[in-house]
Amino acid sequence: MPLSRSAAGSRRGSPWTGVGTVVAKETADHLSGVRMVVIEALIFLVALVLAWFSTTTIRETIGQSPFLFLRLLTITPDPIPFSFISMVGLVTPIIAIALGFDAINAEFNQRTLSRILAQPIYRDALLFGKFLARLLSLSIALVSLWLLVLGLGFLRLGLPPSGEELIRMLGFLVATIAFGGVWLALAMLFSVLFRAPATAALAALGLWLLFALFWTVMVTPLLATVIAGPAEGIFGPNIAYISTEQTLQRLSPNTLYSDAAVALLNPTTRALGPVFVSMRELSTMVNAPLPVSQSFILIWPQLTGLIAATIVIFVIAYIVFQRQEIRA
């Protein structure tokens, strides 16, 4: 009497059963846990230091830009070697990894998984609930950071942000959450793949280091050279090389995120990647800010790319988790 899925029929009952309970429990655990306190302290420190020094720098050069609040996020203030967006780009993956690296393997190690899955709940609901809860916790952390910077900027500059600035900053917040979602899904994938939380954390951090430090400066030039030939051709730059390098760079969530952040927070950004225009066209473009709707159109592929990457990684984690034998 061999069974097949079709012979057995599809399973009955909603895969969403229990998702809300898992989200509520996991979110409560995170919000009341030591880990979240550390993350919140880190965020408070980042917001305070960067907002303070950025507003100090802006106050000295006030009047140079119509987008003061956006400058708050993009300038590199003395003596800090980072701008706010580069710091957020650095901190967000670490927070996401910290939230996700032990999502599933900790359940195995605590031997709670079989107990939980013996309740009327599918594995889908457990994994999805855990992801949603962590994404919610991450979003709470990032919204706190966003509000802190906005509030401190308001206090220090004495000016409210304009409507366009607020929309662009909200877009930046959404892009940051989507970026965090990719790293969260990756951390959860590793938590499904590796039983030891330390191994999962190390694997996720290793991948983050690869994309943050080596991908753009080492890996993509090397791969682009192998695929498309040297960067410089006989008659000038090798277009195939530039195109290949750009495509490879966009495999990195960090590139997608920094592209989106730059285009949203710097309204004069008119294109992402190499642009070949005549000098005449260029002269009409420089310093002319793009309408906010056009900026959103510009970053749409990056934003959807980040969301798609999150979904793909989550689906891989889901498939691996479905195939695992639950004995703990």
Next chain:
Amino acid sequence: MADGVVIRAEQLTKRYGANVAVDHIDLEVRAGEIVGILGPNGSGKTTTILMLLGLTEPTEGRAEVAGFDPLRDPLEVKRRVGYLPDQIGFYDGLSALDNLAYTGRLAGLSRQEIDTRFAEAMQRVGLGAVSHARVRTFSQGMRQRLGLAEVLMKRPSVAILDEPTTALDPHSTQEFLDMIRGLKADGTAVLLSSHHLDQVQSVCDRVALFNRGRVALSGTVTELAGRILGGGHVIDVEARGSTIPERLAGVPGVVRVQALGGERYRVDCQRDLRADIARRLAPEVELIGIHFAAPSLTEVYNRYFEEARLAAQ
């Protein structure tokens, strides 16, 4: 479930590649019955349990638990089954109440039901005083009791207990076995997996002996003793004199005689032979005592696997 059968496995099979973990097993458990599943490590007990719970898919065969197919209706099955895994784990940072409230909510219980059933279950397992204590302060025995409280909270029609008395001291073990008997009294069918044969014998109505993924034997202990030890009756004889084993072995119907040391002998017979034995020993041998001994599951188990080992050689 018209016939009262709440667990039914027919030709249930699980393969991992070329390795057959469970090989065409048939199993039935009725409401209010305690059935023990025994066997060495890797004999397929836990895989069978996981298939009955819908936590792993069978390769062949079918199962029905509480009237539902675990493959198609795992949520319905899990609503009606309480499961206590071996080496149970809890969220150590949460209290007993928070741990059980979480699984209670997953099981679809309302807030009020959780509160009522939790208090009742904790009282029943003797943990009423530590309801709000964090589980990290609990001993292994207390964790096992908390696991049983979780099963009780569900008010299941089937309880599956996997090695529930591992790591318990003798006193706690006895209390735990009483709680299992309590489940039976509630009308719950209990499937008990254990390596502690004496405990299984003391609480189970029937046993199924697993070997290499198959149910090698199943029935009451007396039935198994009849099949494995060659006789369904075991008589302990205490006597003083010479050639006692030879005399006992000469009684028609005696299958085996075993010297227990001193002046004590154990006789496996096909029927009640106490009178025949007494006649055979008299008058040369002084008979001090003769009485029935319950057939030992440990003996059945050891004999079966000894014979299986010899057959394999």
